[in-house]
Amino acid sequence: MSDYGHELKFGSFITPIAQQAHDVVELAVLSETAGLDLVTFQDHPYQTKFLDTWTLLSYVAAKTSRVSLAGNVLNLPLRPPAVLARAMASLDLLSNGRAELGLGAGAFWDGIAAMGGTRLMPGDAVSALEESLDIIRDLWNVEEPGGVRFQGQFHQIDGARRGPAPAHRISIWLGALKPRMLDLIGRKADGWLPSLGRIASPGIAEANAIIDAAATTAGRQPADIRRMLNLSGSPLSPQDRPALIEQITELAIDHGFSTFILPADTADPITVFGNEIAPAVREAVAKARASRG
Secondary structure (H helix, E strand, O other): OEOOOOOOEEEEEEOOEHHHHHHHHHHHHHHHHOOOOEEEEOOOOOOOOEOOHHHHHHHHHHHOOOOEEEEOOEEHHHOOHHHHHHHHHHHHHHOOOOEOEEEEOOOOHHHHHHOOOOOOOHHHHHHHHHHHHHHHHHHHOOOOOOOEEEEOOOOEEEEEOOOOOOOOOOOEEEOOOOHHHHHHHHHHOOEEOOEHHHOOHHHHHHHHHHHHHHHHHOOOOHHHOEEEEEOOOOOOOHHHHHHHHHHHHHHHHHHOEEEEEEEOOOHHHHHHHHHHHHHHHHHHHHHHHHHHO
């Protein structure tokens, strides 16, 4: 059993449907009103039915004042890391420190290639992601003198100027399930962001073990990595709510997850999740932690 002791957070995962653009923004604003901590959007630049996620995040930042904002997860093969670093820092400054960075190594390679991105084999995509993490963090580090130089297999940076510095230390979360990505999370990331529908309980324990071992080997603490989870399903009918509260509580206490993100494209699930589910889970987890000492 693993409980890393993190503060619990709850968020929404809203489909960025282009033909319902204003409804999407209203759901993001409602997420804040309902007391949620985080609003996220998927990022598929090759999907013409979706809004551009980066533009949407910026617009929602201007419409809200408290919730954190993130791509879930941003498509790195179509977002050069040096440009992404500046964009993230800019959004963080404009939102008063509310931007977080969710990243994926890439999928749907036909769509990526059609948009001009480079098609990569899975192992190469992980290597490119690791290079990107180093570049992004280096560009945010304005305390170091001189420009950023990086000569990697997939990315090269030749003296790029550092900055701007973000308003706060932006967390980098990786969406991952396979061992090499989990190892990278333990070594260099701030959060693990899988989807519940793609991982079973035994898989959770195995993944946590890989992350923890990699963190320890890298001189970090396993608790340095927040465990986050995209939940499955909505709306939340009254008869389903007790079971969901119990499920999330177990995921927190027994598996170490501390951020729970609900897919929701209508108002009712967001309201219920923020006003009923989140407070009940916080209370249940607090009691369980107190009883364990």
